[in-house]
Amino acid sequence: MEELVKGKLLFGLGLLAAILPLPVIAAENVHLSIDASKSGPRIDRNLFGQFAENLGHGLYEGIWVGPDSPIPNTRGIRKDVVAALKELKVPNVRWPGGCFADQYHWRKGIGPRDQRPATVNLAWGDVIDTNAFGTDEFMDFIQQIGSTPYVSINLGSGTPQEAAEWLEYMTAAAPTALGKERAANGRPEPYKVGFLGIGNESWDCGGAMTPEYYVSLMKVYSRFVLNMNPAQRGQDQMLKIAVGPGTPDTEWTEAVMKAWKKHTWAWDINGVSLHWYTVPNGWPPSTKSEKFGLDDYAKSLKSTLFMDDFLRKQEAVMDKYDPEKKVTLSVDEWGAWHAPLTGSNPAFLVQQNSIRDAILASLNLNIFARHADRVRMANIAQMINVLQAMILTDKEKFVLTPTYYLFKMYVPFQDATFIPVTFDAGAYTHGGVFLPRVDAIAAKTADGKLLIEITNLDAETSVAIDVDLIGITAKSATAETLTAPTVDSINTFEAPSTVVPKTAAVKLQGGKLSLTVEPRSVTVVSIEQ
Ligand code: AHR
Numbered sequence: 001m002e003e004l005v006k007g008k009l010l011f012g013l014g015l016l017a018a019i020l021p022l023p024v025i026a027a028e029n030v031h032l033s034i035d036a037s038k039s040g041p042r043i044d045r046n047l048f049g050q051f052a053e054n055l056g057h058g059l060y061e062g063i064w065v066g067p068d069s070p071i072p073n074t075r076g077i078r079k080d081v082v083a084a085l086k087e088l089k090v091p092n093v094r095w096p097g098g099c100f101a102d103q104y105h106w107r108k109g110i111g112p113r114d115q116r117p118a119t120v121n122l123a124w125g126d127v128i129d130t131n132a133f134g135t136d137e138f139m140d141f142i143q144q145i146g147s148t149p150y151v152s153i154n155l156g157s158g159t160p161q162e163a164a165e166w167l168e169y170m171t172a173a174a175p176t177a178l179g180k181e182r183a184a185n186g187r188p189e190p191y192k193v194g195f196l197g198i199g200n201e202s203w204d205c206g207g208a209m210t211p212e213y214y215v216s217l218m219k220v221y222s223r224f225v226l227n228m229n230p231a232q233r234g235q236d237q238m239l240k241i242a243v244g245p246g247t248p249d250t251e252w253t254e255a256v257m258k259a260w261k262k263h264t265w266a267w268d269i270n271g272v273s274l275h276w277y278t279v280p281n282g283w284p285p286s287t288k289s290e291k292f293g294l295d296d297y298a299k300s301l302k303s304t305l306f307m308d309d310f311l312r313k314q315e316a317v318m319d320k321y322d323p324e325k326k327v328t329l330s331v332d333e334w335g336a337w338h339a340p341l342t343g344s345n346p347a348f349l350v351q352q353n354s355i356r357d358a359i360l361a362s363l364n365l366n367i368f369a370r371h372a373d374r375v376r377m378a379n380i381a382q383m384i385n386v387l388q389a390m391i392l393t394d395k396e397k398f399v400l401t402p403t404y405y406l407f408k409m410y411v412p413f414q415d416a417t418f419i420p421v422t423f424d425a426g427a428y429t430h431g432g433v434f435l436p437r438v439d440a441i442a443a444k445t446a447d448g449k450l451l452i453e454i455t456n457l458d459a460e461t462s463v464a465i466d467v468d469l470i471g472i473t474a475k476s477a478t479a480e481t482l483t484a485p486t487v488d489s490i491n492t493f494e495a496p497s498t499v500v501p502k503t504a505a506v507k508l509q510g511g512k513l514s515l516t517v518e519p520r521s522v523t524v525v526s527i528e529q
Contacts, residue, residue, distance in 0.1 A: 033470065170193055356520075
């Protein structure tokens with residue numbers, strides 16, 4: 001009887017928890033040990049890349065409003081968006097897709113905007129595309145936010161010649177016809193193209209190819225689609241990313257890596273992509289992005305943690321052909337893919353963004369950091385107004401999401417050196433879903449700071465953390481934490497500061513650091529020595 005009453009009570013509390021801020025239950029303890037003298041690989045800044053596809057309001061409205069818009073802009077590009085993105089030190093932006101890339105013909109997006117043809121975006125909702133945001137506008141955006149272009153070429157419906165000419169238009173320094181055309185369009189100096197995507201999901205929307213067919217095309221594109229910028233001939237060379245897997249099986253990676261093993265002077269690739277989204281209930285995505293409860297929260301985090309297994313499987317194949325880890329595994333699409341928001345165009349992939357999404361982003365970034373010897377590039381999908389976005393806009397309205405703030409907290413990790421952390425994560429269980437209670441990574445920055453990131457996955461309980469700091473004489477420590485009243489807390493245009501980072505208390509004493517991390521939170525501690 002007592003059990004029944006307790007059961008009813010817990011059930012009642014569960015219901016209440018879905019509506020009310022969750023009560024903070026007594027703290028659990030987790031002990032971390034960090035030896036700062038041990039170091040791992042560099043956490044490449046390119047792991048914090050973004051993805052901006054021509055999809056819904058990702059580019060149009062999200063970035064591009066046009067020079068005549070009443071929304072403040074610089075040459076047509078939103079000023080509020082640029083200012084916010086500069087803070088993230090976005091290392092690279094993947095464009096124009098995604099599935100859109102294999103249907104994009106770049107010539108339609110250059111020259112005087114009033115003379116560009118209208119086309120139909122057949123990849124995303126059959127909407128009219130004015131082509132106003134083309135190559136030069138994208139490059140202007142990249143320059144305004146201080147990033148590096150990651151251009152995906154059209155392998156599905158284009159030709160090697162079309163792609164080669166696009167590269168010539170972007171990168172020719174000599175007065176070739178295409179270089180002159182670029183100059184006439186306002187840009188005499190060649191652009192730098194940091195990364196080249198050789199197709200996108202060629203096993204599916206990119207042309208439903210077999211691995212063998214793709215590999216043949218990949219070699220041809222790699223051979224002939226060349227960067228002509230003299231400043232990119234040495235260290236700063238353009239890296240070529242081949243299409244990789246989107247499911248955990250390894251057939252595709254085998255085919256690409258087997259071919260790479262035998263590559264000659266004539267062609268090469270520097271990376272293989274991998275796409276994996278958090279879709280806890282399978283396709284089509286059905287988790288809600290607002291007004292959801294603990295069940296969805298727990299399932300989403302569980303699904304995210306699968307990324308680790310997925311990477312391991314692909315890495316095993318890559319290691320077989322490339323034990324020196326020359327070829328990068330580039331997770332150039334990742335993030336939470338929820339059901340479209342009610343009332344939105346389902347083809348525009350519009351969703352809200354909650355503290356749950358920030359937490360699952362931290363889990364993904366931590367997994368990437370642990371695989372940093374092979375995973376040296378990643379792009380969250382997507383930057384603005386699409387899927388797990390940094391920023392949401394509605395005409396002149398603009399709001400930064402919890403995922404934006406999470407990325408901001410991780411900026412110091414860009415190019416820092418990974419330091420192993422030893423800990424027993426404990427467990428958090430909800431509705432039969434078992435999760436680690438805590439996740440953590442550490443890194444050392446170029447200027448000698450030790451960074452510790454701690455994610456408390458437990459939605460109900462705060463955790464008392466104590467850290468043994470070995471190999472470092474810590475002088476001072478500061479911490480910032482991101483949490484929210486409920487797992488589905490979001491920022492809105494009307495209430496933009498519900499989920500924002502705040503300062504957290506930390507104690508340093510005798511080589512030990514201690515702090516309490518709140519339920520459903522991400523905390524970054526910075527230690528000066
Ligand atoms: O990010 C949305 C879409 O997801 C991309 O266009 C495609 O590559 C993937 O399937």
